Structure formats: C-alpha cells, structure tokens
Amino acid sequence: MNKLIHNKMAILSIGLLLICSFLPFFLPDYFLHIAILVLLYAYLATAWNILGGFAGQHSLGHSLFLGIGAYTSTYLFTGLGITPWVGMWIGAGLAGLAGWFVGYLSFRYGLKGPYFALVTIAIAEAMVSLTNNISLVGGAQGLDVRWEGNNPLVMQFENKIGYYFIILVMIAIAIALVYWISHHRFGYQLIAVRENEEAAEALGTDMLRVKIVATVISAILTALGGTFFAQYITYINPRNVFGEGPSIQILLFAIVGGLGTVWGPAIGALILVPISEFSRSWLSGTFAGAHLLLYGSVLVLVMLFMPKGFVGLFEKIKQKKFRKQSTPSEKEI
Amino acid sequence: MIFSFELLAQAIVMGLLIGGIYALISVGLSMIWGVMKIINFAHGEFLMAAMYIAFFLTAKAGWDPYLTIFVTVPALFLIGVFIFQLTIKPILYDPPMNQIMLTVGLSLIMQNLALFFFKADVLTSSTAYTKMNFYLGEVVVRTSQLIAFIGAAITAIMLYWFLQKTELGRAIRATSQNPSAAMLVGVNVRNIYLIAFGIGSATLGVAASLMIPFYYTSPTVGLYFGLIAYVIVVLGGLGNFIGALVAGLIIGLTEAVGAVFLPGSFSRVIVFGLFIVVLLFRPQGIFGGKQQ
Amino acid sequence: MSFLTVDNISKQFSGLTAVADLSFEVEKGEIVGLIGPNGAGKTTVFNMLSGFLSPTKGEIFYKKKRITGLKPHQICENGITRTFQIVQPFPELSVVENTMIGAFAHNHKTEDAREKAMATLKRVQLEKKANKPAKELTLLELKRLEIGKALATEPELLLLDEVAAGLKDTEIEQILNLVRQLNQDGMTLLIVEHLMKVIMNLSRRIIVIDFGKKIAEGTPVEIANDPAVLDAYLGKEN
Numbered sequence: 001m002n003k004l005i006h007n008k009m010a011i012l013s014i015g016l017l018l019i020c021s022f023l024p025f026f027l028p029d030y031f032l033h034i035a036i037l038v039l040l041y042a043y044l045a046t047a048w049n050i051l052g053g054f055a056g057q058h059s060l061g062h063s064l065f066l067g068i069g070a071y072t073s074t075y076l077f078t079g080l081g082i083t084p085w086v087g088m089w090i091g092a093g094l095a096g097l098a099g100w101f102v103g104y105l106s107f108r109y110g111l112k113g114p115y116f117a118l119v120t121i122a123i124a125e126a127m128v129s130l131t132n133n134i135s136l137v138g139g140a141q142g143l144d145v146r147w148e149g150n151n152p153l154v155m156q157f158e159n160k161i162g163y164y165f166i167i168l169v170m171i172a173i174a175i176a177l178v179y180w181i182s183h184h185r186f187g188y189q190l191i192a193v194r195e196n197e198e199a200a201e202a203l204g205t206d207m208l209r210v211k212i213v214a215t216v217i218s219a220i221l222t223a224l225g226g227t228f229f230a231q232y233i234t235y236i237n238p239r240n241v242f243g244e245g246p247s248i249q250i251l252l253f254a255i256v257g258g259l260g261t262v263w264g265p266a267i268g269a270l271i272l273v274p275i276s277e278f279s280r281s282w283l284s285g286t287f288a289g290a291h292l293l294l295y296g297s298v299l300v301l302v303m304l305f306m307p308k309g310f311v312g313l314f315e316k317i318k319q320k321k322f323r324k325q326s327t328p329s330e331k332e333i
Numbered sequence: 334m335i336f337s338f339e340l341l342a343q344a345i346v347m348g349l350l351i352g353g354i355y356a357l358i359s360v361g362l363s364m365i366w367g368v369m370k371i372i373n374f375a376h377g378e379f380l381m382a383a384m385y386i387a388f389f390l391t392a393k394a395g396w397d398p399y400l401t402i403f404v405t406v407p408a409l410f411l412i413g414v415f416i417f418q419l420t421i422k423p424i425l426y427d428p429p430m431n432q433i434m435l436t437v438g439l440s441l442i443m444q445n446l447a448l449f450f451f452k453a454d455v456l457t458s459s460t461a462y463t464k465m466n467f468y469l470g471e472v473v474v475r476t477s478q479l480i481a482f483i484g485a486a487i488t489a490i491m492l493y494w495f496l497q498k499t500e501l502g503r504a505i506r507a508t509s510q511n512p513s514a515a516m517l518v519g520v521n522v523r524n525i526y527l528i529a530f531g532i533g534s535a536t537l538g539v540a541a542s543l544m545i546p547f548y549y550t551s552p553t554v555g556l557y558f559g560l561i562a563y564v565i566v567v568l569g570g571l572g573n574f575i576g577a578l579v580a581g582l583i584i585g586l587t588e589a590v591g592a593v594f595l596p597g598s599f600s601r602v603i604v605f606g607l608f609i610v611v612l613l614f615r616p617q618g619i620f621g622g623k624q625q
Numbered sequence: 626m627s628f629l630t631v632d633n634i635s636k637q638f639s640g641l642t643a644v645a646d647l648s649f650e651v652e653k654g655e656i657v658g659l660i661g662p663n664g665a666g667k668t669t670v671f672n673m674l675s676g677f678l679s680p681t682k683g684e685i686f687y688k689k690k691r692i693t694g695l696k697p698h699q700i701c702e703n704g705i706t707r708t709f710q711i712v713q714p715f716p717e718l719s720v721v722e723n724t725m726i727g728a729f730a731h732n733h734k735t736e737d738a739r740e741k742a743m744a745t746l747k748r749v750q751l752e753k754k755a756n757k758p759a760k761e762l763t764l765l766e767l768k769r770l771e772i773g774k775a776l777a778t779e780p781e782l783l784l785l786d787e788v789a790a791g792l793k794d795t796e797i798e799q800i801l802n803l804v805r806q807l808n809q810d811g812m813t814l815l816i817v818e819h820l821m822k823v824i825m826n827l828s829r830r831i832i833v834i835d836f837g838k839k840i841a842e843g844t845p846v847e848i849a850n851d852p853a854v855l856d857a858y859l860g861k862e863n
Contacts, residue, residue, distance in 0.1 A: 111612065114430070115612055123605070129605070133599055185734075196714070196716075198713065199726075199774075202775075203729075204731075204778050206698045207698070289552075292445045295438075299434055299438025300439060303424060303438065307431050
C-alpha cells in the first residue's frame with residue numbers, strides 16, 4: 001500500500017477519533033444514548049465482519065458469542081462479585097474456545113455457505129433453549145446487572161459518558177485491528193479463502209487454520225462486546241443475547257455498509273441505528289416492531305439493489321468516474 | 334421425572350401426530366430447496382400468514398376449520414407467487430448467501446407486519462373439534478390432531494402422486510435434478526421455479542388449516558416451525574420427498590419423547606443437537622439427497 | 626531416489642479404480658509429460674501429487690521426503706505447486722494481489738510478498754496489468770496469471786494441468802515459450818496436456834497412462850512410435 005495513502009488514512013482516522021472524543025460533551029442525553037448504540041453495533045458488526053465479510057463465512061448465529069460474553073461477566077458479577085473488567089476476559093476466553101470448537105467442527109467437515117449458516121443458527125437457538133432451562137443464570141427470566149451506583153471499577157457509570165468512552169476505545173481498537181489484518185498476510189489469506197478456497201490451498205494457504213483463527217478472533221471480540229452490552233443495557237435474557245435478533249442486526253449493518261471492508265460495518269451502523277432508534281421512540285406506543293420491520297425491508301432492498309452495500313456503491317461510482325478519465329489504451333476492447 | 338409406560342406411549346402417539354404436521358410443513362421447503370437451491374428462511378412466516386387467515390375465518394367468520402383450506406391454499410399459492418416474482422426471481426442467480434439474507438429480511442418483514450396488524454396476542458380459536466378427544470387404551474388422542482395427521486398424510490400422498498405422475502410434476506422433478514437439461518427438453522425453467530415456489534407455499538395453507546383447531550397463532554409462531562422445517566429437510570435429504578416425511582415423524586417423536594425424559598425445553602436442544610450432528614457428519618441426510 | 630518418486634500409487638473411488646499401481650520418477654530439471662486419453666486418470670494423478678486426494682495405496686516421495694497424504698498447502702510449502710486446468714483466479718483481487726497470495730507462502734511480510742509478486746509478474750509478462758482486477762483479464766492473461774500465482778510460491782517442481790487448453794495457436798506458442806524459459810531458469814516441470822504438439826515439443830520424457838495404468842514411457846520419438854500408445858488413442862474417440 002502506498003505510504004502516502006497510509007498516512008492520509010491515519011490522519012483522517014485520528015481526526016475522526018478526536019472529533020468523537022469531544023462529541024459526547026455536546027450531546028444531550030438521548031443522542032448520547034444513540035451514539036453509544038451506534039458505536040456498540042459498529043463494534044459488533046466489525047467483529048462479525050472478520051469472519052463474515054473477510055473470510056466469507058456468513059455466521060447467522062454470532063449471538064452465541066455475544067451471549068457467552070454477556071452471561072459470563074454478568075453471572076460472575078452478580079453471583080460472585082467479580083468485576084466485569086475481569087469477567088469480560090473470562091467471557092472472551094470462553095467465547096474463543098467456543099469459536100474454536102464451532103470453527104473446527106464446521107470447517108473440518110467442510111461446511112460452507114448455507115450449511116454453515118444453518119449450523120450457527122442451530123447452535124445459537126440451542127443456547128437459547130439451554131439457557132432458558134438453567135435456573136443458575138436466571139432461566140427465561142434472565143439476569144439483571146446489579147446496580148451499585150456510579151462505580152467505574154465495576155463498569156458502571158451514572159453519566160453515560162463513561163460508557164461512551166469505553167465503547168469508543170473498543171471500536172477504535174477493533175477498526176485498527178481490522179485495518180492491520182487487511183494489510184497483512186492473514187487478511188490476504190482470509191480474502192483468498194473467501195474468493196477461492198481450493199486455489200488458496202494450492203498456493204500454500206492453510207485454509208482450515210485461517211478460517212478457525214478468524215472465527216476465534218471474531219468470537220473473542222464479540223464476547224467483549226457482550227459484556228459491554230450487558231453493562232449498558234443492565235438486563236440480559238436468553239432471547240436478547242442468544243436470540244436471532246442480535247445475530248441478524250450485526251450482520252445487517254455489515255452487509256448494508258459493505259462486507260469485507262474496514263469501515264463498512266461502522267457505516268452501516270451509523271446509517272441504520274439512528275433511524276431505527278428514532279422510529280422506535282416515535283412509534284413505541286403504537287408499534288413495537290417498527291425497527292425490525294425497517295431492518296427487514298432494508299435487508300431485502302439491499303440484496304435486490306445494492307448487494308455490495310454502501311461501500312460497494314461508492315466503489316462503483318469511483319470506478320465510473322475513473323473510467324471516464326482513462327486513456328484509450330486502458331479501456332477494454 | 335416419573336417414568337411410566339403410559340407417559341411414553343402418550344408421548345409416542347403425540348410425537349407421531351405432530352410429526353405428521355412437521356412433515357407436511359417441511360415437504361414444501363424440501364421441494365423449493367431441491368428445485369431452486371434456495372433456502373427460504375421465511376417459510377415459517379408463510380405458515381404464520383396462513384394460520385392467521387385460518388384463524389380469522391374460524392374465529393370471526395365461524396367457518397369450519399377444515400373448510401378454510403379452500404381459502405388458505407389458494408391464498409398461500411398467490412402469496413408465494415407474488416413474493417417470488419417480486420423478490421426472489423431477481424436474485425435467482427446471485428450468491429446463495431444473498432438469497433438467504435433476502436429471505437431473512439422477508440421473515441422479519443412478515444413477522445413485524447403481523448405484529449403491527451394483529452398485536453403480539455396469542456390467538457386460539459375454539460372450534461367444534463378443539464375439545465374432542467378419545468382414548469386409545471390409556472392414551473388420550475386429540476381428535477383434531479388425528480385429523481391433522483390424516484390430512485397431512487392425504488396431502489403428502491396427493492403431492493407425491495402429482496410429482497410422479499403428472500407432466501408438470503415430472504417437469505418439476507426434472508428441473509430439480511438438472512435445470513440445464515430440463516431447459517434443453519423444452520421445460521420453461523423460470524415458470525417451473527415460480528410454480529414450485531407457489532406449490533411449496535400452498536402446502537403451508539393445508540398445514541395451517543389442519544393446525545388451527547389445536548394450535549395458536551401469533552406473529553412469532555413461524556419461528557420454531559421454520560427452524561424445525563430446515564432440520565427436517567436436511568435430516569431427510571435435500572429434495573428428498575419421502576425423506577422429509579420420515580424425518581418429520583422422527584423429529585416429532587424425538588421432541589415428544591425427549592420431553593418425557595428431559596425437563597423444560599431441553600428436548601429442543603436435542604433436536605438442534607441432532608441437526609448439528611447430521612450437518613457435520615451426514616449433510617446429505619439419512620436417506621441421501623442433493624448436496625448444495 | 627529421484628527428485629519426485631511416485632511409488633505404486635492407486636486410487637479407488639467406491640468400486641471404480643481411477644489409478645492402478647502407477648509408478649514413475651521425475652529428475653530435477655526435467656520436463657516430463659503425462660498424457661493419456663480422456664478419462665485415463667491424469668487429473669486424479671495430479672490431485673494425488675498435489676494433496677487434493679490421498680492415494681488408496683502407494684507412496685509419493687519428494688526430495689526423499691514422504692509426502693503421501695499431505696494437505697495441499699503442506700505440499701506447496703514443500704516446494705510442489707500445481708496449476709488448475711480451469712483457471713482459478715481470485716476474481717475480486719487485482720493481478721498483483723492474486724500473485725501475492727502465492728508469494729505469502731514463503732514471504733510473511735506484505736512488502737516482501739508484493740516485491741516477489743511484481744518480480745513474478747515480470748517473468749510471466751503481466752506486470753503492466755498488475756492493478757487490474759483479475760476478472761477483467763483475457764484467457765491468455767489468466768493462464769499467465771495462473772502460472773504466475775504458482776511461481777510466486779517459489780516451487781522447485783511445477784505441475785501444469787492442461788495449461789494450453791482453450792488457447793489459440795499463437796497464444797499456445799507464447800505459453801510454450803514461457804514454460805521453456807521457466808525450465809531453462811531451473812524449474813522442474815510435470816505437465817499434463819492433451820495437445821500433442823505441446824507435449825512433444827516440450828517434454829524430454831513422456832509417460833502415457835490409460836485406465837489408470839502406465840502403458841508406455843519414453844522420449845517423444847519413442848512414444849510416437851509405440852504401438853500400445855497408438856492403440857490407446859486410436860481405439861477411442863480422441
């Protein structure tokens with residue numbers, strides 16, 4: 001990659017980070033809440049994108065890892081008094097293990113595309129049913145995150161700004177990680193595996209290892225997000241962390257933004273989350289499912305008209321402009 | 334848990350009866366998947382739509398539930414055709430994941446439209462058949478479930494006859510085996526896809542009418558049935574008609590018997606576990622079918 | 626033991642024997658051709674050599690190391706790389722990125738891989754198209770890319786699977802020259818090919834198989850006059 005572009009990107013990103021750091025102090029509480037949700041879903045979608053967009057393995061059950069993170073840290077906190085700052089890493093470790101397990105089983109046996117998607121759905125649904133029956137973690141009632149007032153040591157803040165900065169750091173790291181991956185060997189191999197598995201394998205890429213590593217990284221990141229989710233929403237149950245809702249949302253943002261791109265998932269979240277939250281508050285009295293109806297419609301429309309997402313759209317427009325400027329010798333015959 | 338033979342016998346009977354319905358629901362999905370290689374993630378929601386239709390006809394208009402078939406079947410056929418033309422035909426040759434995402438979107442839309450129009454209420458209709466039951470030895474059999482099983486069986490037989498013996502049916506089977514070859518012998522493959530999608534959806538109309546005397550409807554009723562349908566289709570072998578029927582019975586039994594021995598909804602975990610095992614070790618299903 | 630030793634390999638597919646007790650050797654620096662009528666088992670042999678299939682019986686040795694049953698990426702790491710008869714580019718990646726995937730086999734840093742890839746593209750004369758998406762290439766260019774990707778993995782033995790298939794006469798000439806140049810630069814090659822003129826022109830030695838068995842082995846001249854070979858080809862639609 002061009003050193004110049006590299007530096008331009010770095011400067012832009014740092015600039016963006018600075019803006020985001022000052023932003024919360026000027027936002028009224030409700031908008032701050034939306035900003036936090038945008039960042040959270042951007043983070044989760046970015047994590048999903050490592051496996052779904054870059055490696056091309058579309059997991060439809062990523063809520064599995066979200067739930068493992070959320071339940072582990074919350075149970076350790078409410079049951080054993082362990083601070084979520086520690087619990088989140090235990091949850092991440094467990095999720096990493098689960099990711100390895102799911103990845104190894106699925107990819108060792110050659111599951112691809114729809115079949116892999118189905119396995120991930122089945123595993124997540126099995127977790128919902130399982131958790132519903134385990135009274136230790138509250139069964140179907142779920143768990144409430146015990147409120148101890150403003151206590152940063154247990155990841156609880158009176159003022160939303162505390163949460164904002166945590167998730168801002170998380171997404172900054174996630175995007176930096178994805179950027180780094182996409183410019184290094186692992187990222188190239190991920191894309192190669194997505195584009196043509198056999199060819200990649202013939203050229204020395206250990207596709208099994210690459211897929212499993214992608215799954216594990218994605219799982220760990222998602223689980224960390226699960227802990228944040230639990231701490232911010234302060235209530236978790238089998239459906240809202242293991243269910244299909246979270247699974248679909250995070251992949252929706254990645255798809256709408258642009259699969260396999262660094263900024264795609266964040267863009268998707270940035271566009272869709274505020275719209276859905278606004279519609280949720282306008283219509284909350286009359287229509288609880290407005291935002292889901294919106295998501296469903298967006299998904300259908302995107303698949304019909306812009307399957308490469310917004311980033312794909314930008315690329316197409318850029319290419320059209322480039323073609324117009326190209327010299328005759330570069331045009332296709 | 335208290336184990337008794339009566340309990341087990343009861344579970345087996347109920348499992349078989351509900352298994353028949355599961356089989357009917359899955360046969361349509363198997364056909365669609367087998368013919369077009371499209372996994373319709375909104376299959377459960379189509380069932381939900383049919384159940385709402387059946388519900389309103391029986392509860393509000395006083396219809397005999399089994400007569401609602403004359404409405405639900407054509408209605409579902411038309412809905413299937415409409416949705417196919419509008420959303421599925423354009424992406425027939427797109428990557429499979431795009432197709433999956435689209436149908437996932439459809440399922441979200443349908444669920445939440447139902448939520449909007451009908452609220453989250455769980456709706457049951459009380460029909461003449463609802464309370465009827467009889468005894469088979471120690472086992473209680475709900476008449477409506479038995480009728481449902483018989484209805485499902487009849488429908489399955491009719492569908493099988495249609496696929497084997499009629500020209501249209503043969504065209505569908507040919508397309509599902511080899512679309513290019515079918516085209517070469519003059520089959521209009523696009524139309525076949527359309528019709529297959531319509532028929533696959535129409536079977537849900539039958540299932541809904543059969544279920545409404547003993548099952549509730551709600552916006553999310555399709556979720557579990559949809560999921561079960563995929564399990565059954567994979568278990569029975571993709572596109573394998575008889576396989577789907579047998580697998581339906583197996584899943585019905587597994588669920589019911591599992592509920593005897595395991596607390597709560599653990600039996601669902603068993604069903605999903607079975608699904609995962611089959612996907613990993615025998616993705617062509619117990620009876621073998623087409624792979625993706 | 627030679628550079629590549631194939632020792633009595635067989636491949637069975639539930640009742641169908643695709644390859645039966647095949648043995649041959651390849652010396653360093655040779656170009657060896659593998660020919661046979663359609664369905665003779667050539668692709669199966671290639672798949673076994675490159676790790677995509679495991680022999681049911683028999684062993685394969687490369688530089689005295691047993692490589693039977695290794696996975697494709699391991700075989701590549703060891704120094705044997707194959708191309709595919711139907712070209713297998715990474716469509717969304719550019720030409721240089723395609724080649725970098727190969728380069729990453731032995732170069733872990735991105736800059737090194739890119740350098741290696743560009744150098745490889747020069748060898749296959751694709752350096753001008755480095756930034757074009759692979760899906761925009763002509764067939765000849767894709768064939769060059771196919772070879773280039775394999776070259777970037779720094780193999781010592783290159784398995785070319787019907788590299789001339791689908792090309793026009795002038796294009797075939799260009800590919801022939803490329804292959805000859807590679808050999809002159811030190812590459813050992815095992816080539817599967819249908820076109821007689823390609824094989825006869827390039828190979829120092831030819832192995833002929835039919836129904837999975839070796840029916841002849843020798844120089845192009847010897848093969849051309851071998852009655853068993855003529856029988857195998859004329860006895861079938863060719």
